[in-house]
Amino acid sequence: MSITQEQVKAAVGEIIDANTEKDLAATKSVKTVEIDGDKVSIGIVLGYPAAGYFDEMKKLVTEKVSALDGVGSVEVSVSSKIVSHAVQQNLKPQEGIKNIIAVASGKGGVGKSTTAVNLALALQAEGATVGILDADIYGPSMPRMLGCSGQPESEDGKSLEPMVGHGIQSMSIGYLVEEDTPMIWRGPMVTQALEQLLNDTNWKDVDYMVIDLPPGTGDTQLTLAQKIPVSGAVIVTTPQDIALLDAKKGLKMFEKVEVPVLGIVENMSIHICSECGHAEHIFGEGGGSKMAEEYGVDFLGALPLDISIREQADSGNPSVAAHPDSKVSEIYREIARKTAAKLATKARDHSAAFPSIVIQNN
Numbered sequence: 001m002s003i004t005q006e007q008v009k010a011a012v013g014e015i016i017d018a019n020t021e022k023d024l025a026a027t028k029s030v031k032t033v034e035i036d037g038d039k040v041s042i043g044i045v046l047g048y049p050a051a052g053y054f055d056e057m058k059k060l061v062t063e064k065v066s067a068l069d070g071v072g073s074v075e076v077s078v079s080s081k082i083v084s085h086a087v088q089q090n091l092k093p094q095e096g097i098k099n100i101i102a103v104a105s106g107k108g109g110v111g112k113s114t115t116a117v118n119l120a121l122a123l124q125a126e127g128a129t130v131g132i133l134d135a136d137i138y139g140p141s142m143p144r145m146l147g148c149s150g151q152p153e154s155e156d157g158k159s160l161e162p163m164v165g166h167g168i169q170s171m172s173i174g175y176l177v178e179e180d181t182p183m184i185w186r187g188p189m190v191t192q193a194l195e196q197l198l199n200d201t202n203w204k205d206v207d208y209m210v211i212d213l214p215p216g217t218g219d220t221q222l223t224l225a226q227k228i229p230v231s232g233a234v235i236v237t238t239p240q241d242i243a244l245l246d247a248k249k250g251l252k253m254f255e256k257v258e259v260p261v262l263g264i265v266e267n268m269s270i271h272i273c274s275e276c277g278h279a280e281h282i283f284g285e286g287g288g289s290k291m292a293e294e295y296g297v298d299f300l301g302a303l304p305l306d307i308s309i310r311e312q313a314d315s316g317n318p319s320v321a322a323h324p325d326s327k328v329s330e331i332y333r334e335i336a337r338k339t340a341a342k343l344a345t346k347a348r349d350h351s352a353a354f355p356s357i358v359i360q361n362n
Contacts, residue, residue: 003070005033008040011068015060017046019053019341027345038072040065046080047344049126049207052333054078080127082207082340084349087229088258093349096203097131099231101210101262101339102224104254106246108215111267112236114313115303116212117145119234120168121320122329122336128207131162131169133198135224136214137190138183140174147316151175152201159200166321171201187219194223208340215246225257232262232343234300239266239287251295262342263298264288265335268305298342301335304328 012033013025024030024044032043042061050057058076065074084098094100103116117132124130134142143149146165152175153161162169173183173193185193203209211228214220224230233254237247247264254261266288271280292299303309312322320329 003035003038003040003068005035007068008033008035008042008065011064012042012044012061015057015064017057017341019048019050019337020345022345038070039075040071040073041075042077044076044078046078046341047083048337048340049080049082049123049128050078050337050341051080051125051127052330053126053337082128085231085343086347086349087231088225091227091229093229093231094198094203094209097206097209099208099343100229101208101343102213102230102233102254102259103210103236104213104221104233104250105215105236106243106248106250110215110236110238110243110247111303111309112215113141113145113212114309114318115236115265115267116210117142117168117313117318118309118320118332119336119339120208120210121166121318122332123208123210123340124167125320125324125329125333126336126340128340129169129205130167131171131203131206131209133201133209133211134170134172134174135194135197135211135220137173137185137193137220138214140172142170142172142212143174144179144316145313145318146170148175159202162201162203165316166318169203169206171197173197191219191223194220195227198228221250221253225253225259230259232260232339232346234262234339235264236267237264237288237291238268239281241287244287244291248291248295251291251297260346261295261297262339263300264292265300266302269302271305298338300338300342301331303331303335 009030012030015024020027029044029046031045034041057078061076062074065071084093105112120130120132134140148163148165152163162171163175235247235251237243251261289299309319312319320332323329
């Protein structure tokens, strides 16, 4: 009995993608099915970067199709195609940037910047072109974390070239002032500076722009919500009740301004003693996952309280770059895949398909 394309498509379409938590039929990921006798070739295209998941997906598809009657050999190719996704109603995606992901926390000291830089590096490791914007004007940390020094170049005297560290395009007020110079600015100046850093930088074909927000729900966050085209947000918290209280405020803020929250990352989740291996939940247990359940958003992952994460970020060589094969790097990459996958299930941006209407007086 010979196998048909419809049978193969139906079988492969039932496979659940662990990152989107949807089947391949729902995400329209099965792009090609070719049959030559008992040989079957299948092309899967995922809507998010997933280099670390390709082999697992190939295995799932191969096993599923091999079990069908009439199939001799199976060849599977898996790739990614990243597109722009919808932003706030009155805004259009930024030129040179497909998607902007805001990384936020209601409270300082939860490791948001460290999470943001490692998330950016993890997205790059999964196959994306990534940029990072340091939106913390008062306390910029990206230059040090990315190991970048010096000032950005300007070829035309008007716009800036992004600084590049570990392959990540970046921009920060920290590149334009001395490290120990305090920014004694009022809110309007801060928000104007943020817009200029984003708009006046020559970003080059960025798939994901990670914006590292300052803690809280003030002027900078409001500017981001009203003037910057954001595709989704990630909330970083620790399991501690005090941190969770403020994280909930951040989440509600994004809901009010209609920016989808892609999920919650719980940082400093567990401490494992480097001497004896004893595991202890120093800041409490399960707070991030409970919060995700309470608000109906995804729990993207939990990161350990590990001295190496802090040391590597401080030295300008964050964990994902310093030790790409470590357990910590794998957790960051899982979080990156899930974050991008959740965004891939959101509505796409179709603004480029519509013509611009210009009225002229002749």
